[in-house]
Amino acid sequence: MRAVSLLSEAKTATAKTTISRATVLYAQSSSETHANGGFHPSENLYIPLVHACRTTQQLKQIHAQLFVHNLSQSSRVITQLISTCSMFKSMEYALLIFRHFHDPNSFVFNSLIRGLCESSQFENSIGHFILMLRLNVQPDRLTFPFVLKSVASLVADGFGGLLHAQTIKYGLDLDSFVRISLVDMYVKLCSLDFALQLFDETPERNKLESILLWNILINGCCRAGDLRKARELFDAMPDRNTGSWNTMVNGFVKQGELEQARTFFDRMPGKNVISWTTMISGLSEKGYHEQALDLFYRMLGEGVRPNDLTIASTLSACAKIGALEAGVRIHEYVSRHGFRLNQTVGTALVDMYAKCGKIERASQVFNETVEKGLLTWSAMVSGWAIHGCSKQALQCFNAMKSAGIYPDEVAFLAVLTACSHSGLVYPGRSIFNSMRDDYFIEPNVKHYTCMVDLYGRAGQLEEALSFIRSMPIEPDFVIWGALFCACRAHKNIKMAELASERLLQLEPRHPGSYVFLSNIYAGVGRWEDVERVRITMKNRGIEKPPGWSYIEVAGQVHSFVAGDKDHECAGEIYAKLEEISASARAQGYIPNTESVLHNIEEEEKEDALGSHSEKLALAYGLISTPLGMALRIVKNLRVCGDCHSMMKYASELSQREIILRDIKRFHHFKEGMCSCGDYW
DNA sequence: CTAGGGTTAG
Numbered sequence: 198m199r200a201v202s203l204l205s206e207a208k209t210a211t212a213k214t215t216i217s218r219a220t221v222l223y224a225q226s227s228s229e230t231h232a233n234g235g236f237h238p239s240e241n242l243y244i245p246l247v248h249a250c251r252t253t254q255q256l257k258q259i260h261a262q263l264f265v266h267n268l269s270q271s272s273r274v275i276t277q278l279i280s281t282c283s284m285f286k287s288m289e290y291a292l293l294i295f296r297h298f299h300d301p302n303s304f305v306f307n308s309l310i311r312g313l314c315e316s317s318q319f320e321n322s323i324g325h326f327i328l329m330l331r332l333n334v335q336p337d338r339l340t341f342p343f344v345l346k347s348v349a350s351l352v353a354d355g356f357g358g359l360l361h362a363q364t365i366k367y368g369l370d371l372d373s374f375v376r377i378s379l380v381d382m383y384v385k386l387c388s389l390d391f392a393l394q395l396f397d398e399t400p401e402r403n404k405l406e407s408i409l410l411w412n413i414l415i416n417g418c419c420r421a422g423d424l425r426k427a428r429e430l431f432d433a434m435p436d437r438n439t440g441s442w443n444t445m446v447n448g449f450v451k452q453g454e455l456e457q458a459r460t461f462f463d464r465m466p467g468k469n470v471i472s473w474t475t476m477i478s479g480l481s482e483k484g485y486h487e488q489a490l491d492l493f494y495r496m497l498g499e500g501v502r503p504n505d506l507t508i509a510s511t512l513s514a515c516a517k518i519g520a521l522e523a524g525v526r527i528h529e530y531v532s533r534h535g536f537r538l539n540q541t542v543g544t545a546l547v548d549m550y551a552k553c554g555k556i557e558r559a560s561q562v563f564n565e566t567v568e569k570g571l572l573t574w575s576a577m578v579s580g581w582a583i584h585g586c587s588k589q590a591l592q593c594f595n596a597m598k599s600a601g602i603y604p605d606e607v608a609f610l611a612v613l614t615a616c617s618h619s620g621l622v623y624p625g626r627s628i629f630n631s632m633r634d635d636y637f638i639e640p641n642v643k644h645y646t647c648m649v650d651l652y653g654r655a656g657q658l659e660e661a662l663s664f665i666r667s668m669p670i671e672p673d674f675v676i677w678g679a680l681f682c683a684c685r686a687h688k689n690i691k692m693a694e695l696a697s698e699r700l701l702q703l704e705p706r707h708p709g710s711y712v713f714l715s716n717i718y719a720g721v722g723r724w725e726d727v728e729r730v731r732i733t734m735k736n737r738g739i740e741k742p743p744g745w746s747y748i749e750v751a752g753q754v755h756s757f758v759a760g761d762k763d764h765e766c767a768g769e770i771y772a773k774l775e776e777i778s779a780s781a782r783a784q785g786y787i788p789n790t791e792s793v794l795h796n797i798e799e800e801e802k803e804d805a806l807g808s809h810s811e812k813l814a815l816a817y818g819l820i821s822t823p824l825g826m827a828l829r830i831v832k833n834l835r836v837c838g839d840c841h842s843m844m845k846y847a848s849e850l851s852q853r854e855i856i857l858r859d860i861k862r863f864h865h866f867k868e869g870m871c872s873c874g875d876y877w
Numbered sequence: 878c879t880a881g882g883g884t885t886a887g
Contacts, residue, residue, distance in 0.1 A: 244878055273879045280880060304879050311880075342882045377883045384884095412884040443885040450886095474886045506886055541887085 240273050247277040253287045276304045283312025311343045319347035338372045345378040349385035357386050384417030412440050419448025443472050450479030478510035489514040509545035519831035521553035522752040540570040551580025554829050554856040579611035583862045590615030617651035625651045646676050653683025674703045681713050693717045708741045746810035747831040750821045757813040773816040781846035789839040811840045827854040835859045845869050
């Protein structure tokens with residue numbers, strides 16, 4: 198019999214299973230004997246068997262046997278089958294089993310409602326609760342927590358009060374777990390007043406439940422943005438645990454109050470891995486990448502073991518500032534401590550290597566990653582895209598579809614970006630169309646921007662403009678900006694002015710609007726107009742965001758802003774810059790003054806250009822690393838035309854590879870050439 | 878072993 202082979206598999210799978218072949222044979226014979234008796238001693242033997250299952254296939258074998266042995270209507274075994282299905286994330290099969298069960302009781306319903314909730318099928322979970330009521334099956338204290346969680350997750354406001362009423366009807370509203378779930382639900386539905394009221398009315402609680410309820414409420418205040426109320430509650434708490442402190446730290450982080458978060462974090466006793474991860478990912482999310490890295494190392498120093506999420510957050514900080522050496526160190530830590538290359542860790546590593554300029558290494562880790570999910574594939578596609586490897590990006594995208602992964606809007610954006618960087622107008626358009634036609638994904642504003650970029654870079658400006666006019670959504674600032682850049686690159690002043698007008702209408706306070714406008718005037722030498730724009734900006738108190746660049750030297754990240762004189766080696770940096778500039782000029786480099794915002798004397802313009810942050814980072818890299826070593830620079834804005842040109846000369850003169858990442862993509866400079874083919 | 882519940886990272 199199949200059960201025997203299943204049993205032997207089950208026995209190897211778990212040491213807990215100690216059923217013998219004889220008991221299974223007994224199970225079979227006894228179920229035949231008691232076929233219609235309503236009492237099946239064999240149920241007691243099938244239940245541990247279900248628990249021993251390790252695959253859905255094995256569950257199916259048991260389900261089949263239940264039919265053979267007239268046990269298919271045993272609610273005890275079916276309950277077990279359904280919950281095990283939920284554990285395996287095969288809710289479709291769980292639903293099938295449920296449909297073949299004639300007279301479900303509360304146990305069967307509870308396991309199904311719970312499984313559906315835990316696999317995020319919230320509507321379905323609520324739907325089965327309603328079915329339960331309709332069939333007059335009484336819900337109990339274990340039904341409500343999951344239904345309430347489903348309602349909270351859906352933010353289904355309408356159901357909240359109804360369910361609360363139901364708990365009262367069944368006399369369960371005072372049950373401690375039901376009550377905690379109710380408060381949590383009201384918090385998530387943003388009905389803080391109801392939550393507080395329930396909290397106040399809650400009678401005698403044990404200490405643990407009490408702390409939990411306080412934490413839930415504090416979290417609710419944080420979500421609602423009421424940090425003062427959160428603090429008040431926190432201060433009023435009779436007892437606190439690590440979770441209470443973590444909730445506060447998280448609340449401050451989410452509201453962007455990093456300093457407050459840090460104060461709480463530093464003050465809290467007994468930090469656990471969640472405390473550290475919350476703080477690290479918060480710092481990284483808000484742009485304090487170096488601090489995030491420092492904190493990670495401090496965490497290791499204090500002997501706290503990071504988990505997958507800590508690793509992913511820290512790697513993401515490395516990725517943002519191009520800290521390759523730090524990233525490699527973390528990769529080594531990951532390998533040494535036996536982390537599996539699962540979706541979380543694998544994807545973070547792929548992304549880190551791609552964004553730190555090591556696309557081949559990214560591809561290697563991608564191949565080693567055992568659980569490739571949608572995010573892993575998307576990271577790889579976008580990695581190829583930012584490196585300008587459109588062929589690989591398209592191949593990867595197709596391989597992803599072949600692997601049975603449905604691309605989402607992010608994956609489509611990545612592959613479209615690849616097309617736009619390489620001027621692949623035809624494949625780009627066809628992918629854009631297939632998005633709606635084959636995958637029923639409605640393109641969002643970013644996809645439209647990408648298409649404008651695709652036509653625009655390829656010089657098809659009219660096409661780009663008519664595309665904008667035919668869009669079903671209102672073109673925004675970014676879309677007109679893309680058109681504007683294309684116009685500037687292809688010297689279409691008339692259309693550039695049109696785009697620029699729109700930009701100013703849409704975002705009169707956005708510094709970009711002015712920079713764009715000033716750029717066209719500068720391009721055609723209308724300096725009085727450039728000056729006018731500059732004065733308008735100043736009068737309206739609008740400032741251009743500073744451009745900064747990062748370079749990592751010996752594991753230490755150095756950042757520069759334009760005209761920066763703060764670095765300890767400033768003197769040497771400027772001397773080196775002067776030197777490269779002179780040699781480059783001797784080789785034919787002409788400073789491209791179109792990229793300057795102000796009308797200043799030619800010589801001064803050169804100075805302003807000459808101290809752009811990426812040039813400072815370049816000079817620092819040249820003086821502080823061994824000859825021949827590649828330089829990796831990250832810039833937060835797009836690289837300007839003049840710096841791009843200078844980098845080409847510098848790579849030739851210094852005989853070094855320079856890998857510059859700007860906000861859009863990578864530029865690999867080698868022997869006077871750039872991988873973008875000057876098309877960016 | 879008729880299942881089994883809640884907050885804080887993502």
